[in-house]
Amino acid sequence: MKKKDPSVFRARMTSRWKVGLFFSYKMPLAFFAGLRITRLDAQQCTVTVPHGWRSTNPFKSTYFAAQSMAAELSTGAMLLAELDALPLKTGMLVKHLSADFGKRAIDIAAFTCTEGAKITAAVEEAVQTGAPVLVDLESVGVMPDGTEVSRFKFTWSVIAKQ
Secondary structure: OOOOOOHHHHHHOOOHHHHHHHHHHHOHHHHOOEEEEEEEOOOOOEEEOOOOOEOOOOOOOOOOHHHHHHHHHHHHHHHHHHHHHHOOOEEEEEEEEEEEEOOOOOOOEEEEEEOOOHHHHHHHHHHHHHHEEEEEEEEEEEEOOOOOEEEEEEEEEEEEOO
């Protein structure tokens, strides 16, 4: 069982043109909201959500659903890169989500997940056991001035079928 290099997928997802095509076909709401993957490597993923007419609510702050999309993508893109590298049928699904909102997002917000090691371990366990594995991942959203706007916790189910 030869594994592909996940860095190829990561490079595609950080190319503005290529990720734009991916979003337009697979995740049109992310495309419409203007999400951008600014960093994607084995350890960390950062996704930005703009503060503009497509993502703000009537109170002039970024709508919680746009924040949730960016936070989910920051955890899911790393997981997707690991699964895409496998020569097996794989699957991933959000099983649980919780969020805490600290301050209003009144500027661009960057959501970062730094739990690449947990993702790698979960994927390896899923490959070895062939059973679904649950992994808890956190994404923290901050504005450029460092103000934390929200913190999301996702429980992903990962499966790699033999």
